[in-house]
Amino acid sequence: MFSKLVSLVFIPSGCTISKRVFFPLIQIVLSALVAISLAAPQKRFTPGGLESQAVILSQDQNLEPNGAYSYRYETSNGISAQQTSFDGANGAGDYSYTGPDGVQYRVQYTADTYGFQPQGAHLPVEPPVPDHVLKGLEDIRRSPPKDPGFNLAALDATIARLRNTLG
Structure with a gap:
């Protein structure tokens, strides 16, 4: 039914173009129109009020x-x-x-x-560290690796930070 309607509306009588060529051409044109309309620039949000007039x-x-x-x-x-x-x-x-x-x-x-x-009062806080994790880090502190790149100060700072989570 649709093909008859399209051929009546779009294909003039006496035209030599075949429906096999015409319908894919219509689909391409309609697809292009849809793509162009969707690709149109969207309205940008421009903030107003206090933010835009702050000095x-x-x-x-x-x-x-x-x-x-x-x-x-x-x-x-x-x-x-x-x-x-x-x-x-x-x-x-x-x-x-x-x-x-x-x-x-x-x-x-x-x-x-x-x-x-x-x-900050509104920021989440770190949960308390499990005892076994703190104990493991303290064991490493008591006998640190012999690696020259090992940062003992960083380990001390981490242990201090984790102790603070305990309260």
């Missing part, structure tokens, strides 16, 4: 010749941050912001050779 209320930065630095800033939409580094590689600081739920969040952190270590 810097205060800003301060200090850079020392030895690489030490500090900075702090505060914006009109409730964002504030500060960080200090005494050697240019390790830093500590905090930042705060108002979440989408209207709550003010504050994160304190250190960033050093052990990575970025954030703390």
